[in-house]
Amino acid sequence: MRFVRVFVSVLVLLVVFFLNTSNSFAASYIDKEVDSKVTTESVKSASSLEELKNQIHQAMSKRQTSFTIEYTGNPNKLTENIKKIVEQIFTEDEYLNYDYRSYRYTWKNSGNRAVIDFNVSYFQTKEQLEYVNKRIQEILDDIIDPSMNDHEKVKAVHDYIVLNVKYDTTYNQSHNAAYFALKNGVTMCNGYSMLAYQMLEELGIPVRFISGRAGKENHVWNLVQLDGKWYHLDVTWDDPSPDEPGRVMYDYYLLSDQEIQKDHSWKEGGLNGLNPPYPQANTVYLNELVKLGEMELMENLGLHYLTSDWTVNENQLSSYLKGKLTNQEKSFSFRFVTSRSNEFQQMVSKATNGMRFKNLNWQIAEYQRTPEQDYIVNVTVGY
Template sequence: SILDSLVKLILIAAIIAATIFLGIKTHEIYRNKMLEKSLKTAHSIEEVAELINSMLSESSPDSISIMVEGVSESELEDINRYISTTSGSIESFEITKNNKKRNKVKFIIRKNETTYVYDCLKNGTPIPGNNEMAIILYNKIKEITGTVIKRGMTDYQKELALHDYLVSNCTYGFGSPDDENEFRAYGALIDCEAVCSGYTEAMTLLLTDAGIKSEIVIGDAGNEHHAWNMVYLNDKWYHLDATWDDPKGMNIISHAYFNISDDEISKDHSWIKDHTRTAADDDMEYFNHSGLVARTPEELTIIATNCYRNTTSDFFEVAISDIESDLSECINDFMNAIGKYTISYSIIERTNFKILIFYK
């Protein structure tokens, strides 16, 4: 009958629809499984950060998905403490339970002023016209490099000039959670107050505009989380920590952490060395490069006297190495040479030498 035929057609159509639906679902499941297999797997929060940093350096995605094993959700919540924020930061993440051991995690990328300026300086990508803070930061970068960098400067001289500008014009902040600028280059260069990530971002932007390659290192120093730069000069990498060259409350420009090696900075900094460049040499280290290392009491008197007489600032630095004589006696010889009865100084202990900071 017509009714029976109609019922059969409806059943056939339902079967066909169900088959198509199951086929689509099966294909989606298969595709998702294949996609998950293609995703890289991280086994620690440091490896998660390394993968994110690598992907952000290659492109500017809105999200990143990776497989995570052995990393807790609370560790993932601190991911921004481990990634190089010049390429973006993590706004949020979503965990998809895959099994007890491995989870798929999707990270949503947030761009900030530093991100836009860095992309513009490095790749020529226009800054969005509605991002006023990024435009202000970009103009400040151009103003600084245009002022402190002179024609004929070597990359070392450019780096030194930019380092000294930053340390001289920025004050270490309190890291208030309510003031994101303190953690960004904007805080360091516009507000003139920042924590280590702000110093490091600012140094990265300045070096990038000067045509000097650099990278950000995430680790620990002084019993707290810390960030600093590595700089590439003459086919070699060196550590540069502008934050620690700006001692709190001292109003000086130090160079104790300017272009130092892995061995030297390891005295008070720690990081996962397998995930960073290797800095094996100290030939571009500030004191070696500037001829400010004294190896005898006589050399200390000569170098310190020259610095005292020729330095226009209220302080100067001298490094001493392999001097076995009593330091106080060496300082007395220097004071006699300049005709003073007393002089204030502080000491920064390094691995290969001591740094003396004299205050006029």
């Protein structure tokens, strides 16, 4: 922050304030200079801090990159008040908070008159936002059936994004928004979460942004409310990278705080400190699906593997496999809890010794949803 005071003649005091701030998850980028010249007709006026706040918000909502406001209210602490106003706007308008890249402003005053010039950089232009809104409506008309409940709608939105968007492995921050996810099919975490936010909001499903750390990097994902209960939804981390066309994962689908904290962390206010307080997510989604009798949805999400009927530990493996082979089942799958996955072949050989079959093949993949050392095993048998 910098203050410059210049005296022009004996009576007039000119004060210039400069502020430049940027979104903390936006990483590095080139802040291009913009033409800040404005015509008299484009200058807005405000006589109170509330009017000033409304004028700033309106301009930012239209994604105006430069605008001027003439303020005739009390200039005392104007520097501090402008900063507070902008922060309030970002706190109250979550989508805007994740769509702006940086903002800066200068102001000068003489007496009770202050002229404030703003320059703002966004991820998306006004025209790009209009495209996003139109395209989202088209997509929802296609993937949402009126008979769906909110649980099914969330899955439909999640699956659409995972199947139609690829993670940008070039880390192009300038394309880190919903427009590029829809137009180019490539974006980063901010774009994934913005698209999920807009689609769910359009469906009337309560949704939030949350930002913090995932792995060792800054990250953005969503919070979603179903039946009054909040859950974490990380569409980015459910999308295989490198991309695997047709594959959808549910490892980070509607998790509780405890479930996602194994590799995600956050603090109140998010990365830039301007998010409203986050709701607690203390519900295990599997338990809710069981209560609701949503067995088909539970199986489609792969959550049935968490139930005792589909879970096998090392001590149970031998009897489990013998039962399947005795019944001559040709294909089956289960969740295997073990600390010795590298010895799986030896365990299978020992368990099936003496059993009659031509060939037995399996695929084993780590199950990310739980903190346990567990794996999903898919088995095919020829008799």
